[in-house]
Amino acid sequence: MASPASILLVGLGGAGCAMVTRLSAQLPGEVAVALLDTDARALAAGGPGANLQLGRAQTRGMGTGGEAALGLASAEAEEPALRRLFAGVPVVVLVTGLGGGTGSGAAATVAGLAAEAGATVLAFATMPFSHEGERRMRQANEAAAKLGQKCHGLVVVHNDLLLQQVTPDAPLSESFAAADAWVGGALRGLASAFAPGALIAVDPAALRSLLATPGSPTLFAFGAGQGEGAALKAARAATDCPLAHAPGAVAKVASLFVHVAGGPAMTSTEAFEAVAAVRTRFGGETSTILCARLEPALGDRIEVSVLGASLPAPKPAAKPKKGAKGDDPAQPIFEFATEESMRRGLFGGTPMTFIDGQDVDVPAYIRKAVRLPPSP
């Protein structure tokens, strides 16, 4: 009998299900898969593992048509089934695309239920392309804020960034493949970390201690290297990983989880070198959990995945006292940089300005998905 799955990979909504389905082929046995969607056809198309159709009564098997409220109601209606799904699972990885109806509406609820069931919840959320317009972006931003409160770790993947990773004339599938490579690499890393037979082994509880507090800013990076000095190349690729450099990503974190996987040729010296390189870039002063394992299939290739978390930003004061002065928007308030404020920089607190359906306060190079020359 197979050992009980230590990680449950949940795809939520159209985008999430699509990504999970693409990933499921390359996942190790420790990862169980579940697909959640309101669109019956998307689920019927197949996919491995447990499938759960949300909101049978609300949507009658159709999608939500981009209505977040409908997505929320659909998830709430399936609460008992979701609780059963999450019962006894130590780690839940939720993959979803924000901006649409099911993802934006249901993500926070699903993550909340999983957390209540006692699981450590790590969410990967993709944000819509800038070209998808104001409404989806707003919906996605609201959903990301809510989701961040509910799950232990949240990694936001900007679709705009995906475009920057490939040459302008590359087919669309290539940029999605790049996203799959990152998330898939991380999941493989996470999953195999807990499997027996690692050079330096950890158990799922390590991840729990890393992502102990809900709502903590999460750092995620993945890199691979091949040939001579593969470990350092992989570490370099991980530190240069666009996910870690996205505007709004966390630059330094307190706790790090570094997973190094390589072929039989990898030595522990190499593994430690890679970890040291990652640490100089990302911090990890409080604790660094190292995990290394040999995978013959990798050959002379070495993969480094990094997951990190800091303490969450303090909550804003609930209510100003009576008679106290109201919020002065022009007053420079000391606050932690948020996803939104970092992406829009100095215009973080100002209303969005739309021209041709794009928020023009977001830097042009991000919207046009142009890859910048590397820094010296």
Added chain:
Amino acid sequence: MTPKPLPSLIAVIDIGTHKTASLLGQVIDGKARMLSFSERRTEGVVKGTVTDLEKLTHCVHEVVNDIERGSGRAVEQVYLSLSGPAAEGERVKGFIAVPAHDGKVTAKDVADAVASAKRLEPPAGRSTLLYMRQPTMLDNRAVGNPVGMTGKRLEVNFWRVTMEEGNMRMRVGMVNGLSIRVRDFILAAHAAACATASDADKQGGVLVVDMGAGTTDWILYYKEHILCAGSIPVGGEHLTNDLSVALRISRETAEDLKQRFGSALHRETDVNQTIWKDGDKGVGDQQFNRGTITQVLSLRYQETIDFVRKDVLRRLEQIFPGHAVRLDQNMIPSGVILTGGSANLADAAEAVQQVMGVSARVGVPDFENESLRKPEYAGVVGLMTAALADAPPPVVRPRGFLAQLKALFRF
């Protein structure tokens, strides 16, 4: 004998997102001579929109105090510049059938046509700030002055600028708080054009793009008249912001790097050219790839110019529906004139040439004071030129002793 008119004072204030500049001049023989100038960092304006009235009011009061102290004269009325998306422009027209039997147009007919144009109410909640003359048409022919000519249908056109009432009252109230009246509003892009474009430019056709810190205002002249104008809520601050996000540096550093190493064009030779932030290579000095800087800035700059191009074409289509209007060298033989602080970005004119496909140059205001001969001062210098041309201050005649005595006791 009529008493000789006193030289009257003319004061202009240009409130921008980054700086507020004010100029006080004296009108002598129809020309303005500068008496004093003041410039302060604007506070309370973001992207051309007022966010903190208290701070902005304070800032305006400071510049007024500065020019009063600098000249020793009291300012009684000012001209305010008008920029940003708050001021919305549109074309209004009025026409009459020429009543005379022989079809001769009289001055009264013109006045009637003008009145019929101005009778058109602005959209609810907005009030009209200014009208700018556009070509007068007599039987669909453009004529300079129709009086005395013959025709059947007389049509007058104006470019009307309206603003939300509350917004306008706020701006007027800000100045009134100093016991100063607002004499008139002047479109900032029009002012910039008055300072930098010659009559010959306007006669042929010219597009003036005034790219300030928060907004990019443009105005299109065709056959001497203003054809249309508009504004894009993107400016030099967006250039700085893009750089600060891309390189993860402070706004001040980004501003500095933009001025020293920035360019509106990205060249292959910039890539892998390493530049130092301070240059002393000491502690705290940072090195950057110059290619990153020019790439980020050129993308934003060229995109903004493209937004302007699209906005111009959109306006032109509204004015000439059904015509395929092209913004090319035939339409604007004098090309594009760039003013405002962002015109200082290196290669700005070349980038505009590439994006718009017409010739472009950086406009430097022609002014007596050398320190103001910079593109960023085109607005404030032009305000004075435009004020004199469009709505000169009233001529003050010296009053007799009795009249002065009466004024003393009049409350």
